[in-house]
Amino acid sequence: MKKIIYYIFLTSSILTYAQKKELKQAEKLIDQEFYSEALNELNTNKDFILGSDKKYHAQYYFLNGWALKENSDYLASVISLKKSIEVEKSLRQNKYIENANILIQQAEADLVNSAIEDNKNENYKSASIKLYEAYLMNPEKDDNIDYLYFSASSAVNSQDYDTALEYYNKLKEMDYTGISSEYFVTPIDTNIEEKVSETEYNLFKNSKDYTNQRIGKTESRFPEIVKNIALIYVQKGEVDLAISAIKEARAINPDDINLLLSEADLYIKLGDRDKFKELMQIAVQKDPDNAILYYNLGVINAEQGEFDEAKKFYLKSLELNPSYTATYLNLVGLILESEGPIVEEMNKLVTSRKSSDLDRYDQLEVKRVNLYRECLPYLEKLIEIDPNNIDAVKTAKNIYYTIDDLDNFKMMNAKLKELEN
Secondary structure, three states: OHHHHHHHHHHHHHHHHHHHHHHHHHHHHHHOOOHHHHHHHHHHOHHHHHOOOHHHHHHHHHHHHHHHHHOOOHHHHHHHHHHHHHHHHHOOOOOOHHHHHHHHHHHHHHHHHHHHHHHHOOOHHHHHHHHHHHHHHOOOOHHHHHHHHHHHHHHHHOOOHHHHHHHHHHHHHOOOOOOOEEEEEEEOOOOOOEEEOHHHHHHHOOOOOEEEEEEEEOOOOHHHHHHHHHHHHHHHOOHHHHHHHHHHHHHHOOOOHHHHHHHHHHHHHOOOHHHHHHHHHHHHHHOOOOHHHHHHHHHHHHHOOOHHHHHHHHHHHHHHOOOOHHHHHHHHHHHHOOHHHHHHHHHHHOOOOOHHHHHHHHHHHHHHHHHHHHHHHHHHHHHHHOOOOHHHHHHHHHHHHHOOOHHHHHHHHHHHHHHHO
16 A cells, blocks of 8 residues: 555656646746747646646746737736636635736736727727727726727727627626716916826825816716717618617717717618708707808708708808808809709790790890809809819809800810810
């Protein structure tokens, strides 16, 4: 019996020695910055090391996490380092916990900084993936939930709407607001309020060199999240879900003009022009100095045959933004809509020899010419703003010809040939 016990003890000693040897070799490779080689060493011996003495498991996971971090595999690194801490706690040891926690913090910071660089370089998909991994490192922590929010934003920028929708819905289910404290102090020497960190605030709040120390709160991100969910459904063409989400978003944030415009845009896509017009009129009330809103109201009124109303809105749009070229073209087109009935009546009178009909024809001709003259100031202004606008030049050329302004006709004709060439 003693021989058997001795044999078992000897075998155990050999295995322990082998475990220590493999782990020491991996640690040596890490020290020499051969991280891929260290990972290969650890993976090759993983089953052997984890299949025997448990007291070496914590060291294995620690070294594995360390090498993974240095190899830029940050999420896998954190998972391994947390496993090391878990094993140590179960064994009531504390050899690697402190260093493992330091490496976890470094891995998270490195990953987030890499995502920030990706966003700066417009590599939004990579940034979104990295920020989501940063969230997964500690999904219960408020700061890490922020990473999920930023990951969704990057996914939108990369036009990965399915991923963005998944993340925004996850945030919505969490009732995530992203509200955080902000700290402000006012130096007495400058009397200009400054935003400071919490640590600085605690140092300055009792200092005689600062006054008006206060703590504020950031705005909730929840309305934006619900709004983005609605906008993504619009983008995806999922009409019922989009309408439901937009109504929910507007109920949360009724004064959001962009959300109101998104709802209006949705209805125009659905062909509900009356609802679009109703929402645009509400938008104008909320943002009365927005030239685009008046332009859109001009478009929808013109389409519905309400030309006087349309003209009024186009003129208001130009008053607010005299450089918006689309308004000029639409206004000219609207004015020329009146030409159709005039020409139609003139065509009926052209063969008549009655004195009254001839007088009526002349009146209509004057009316037609006046219509053209009304258009010219808008066309001339448009060409001044946008000299390469072929449609404007063509229309001006035709009008000059019709009203017998041959000098300007020749000038527009030459300009048109130049543009076409």
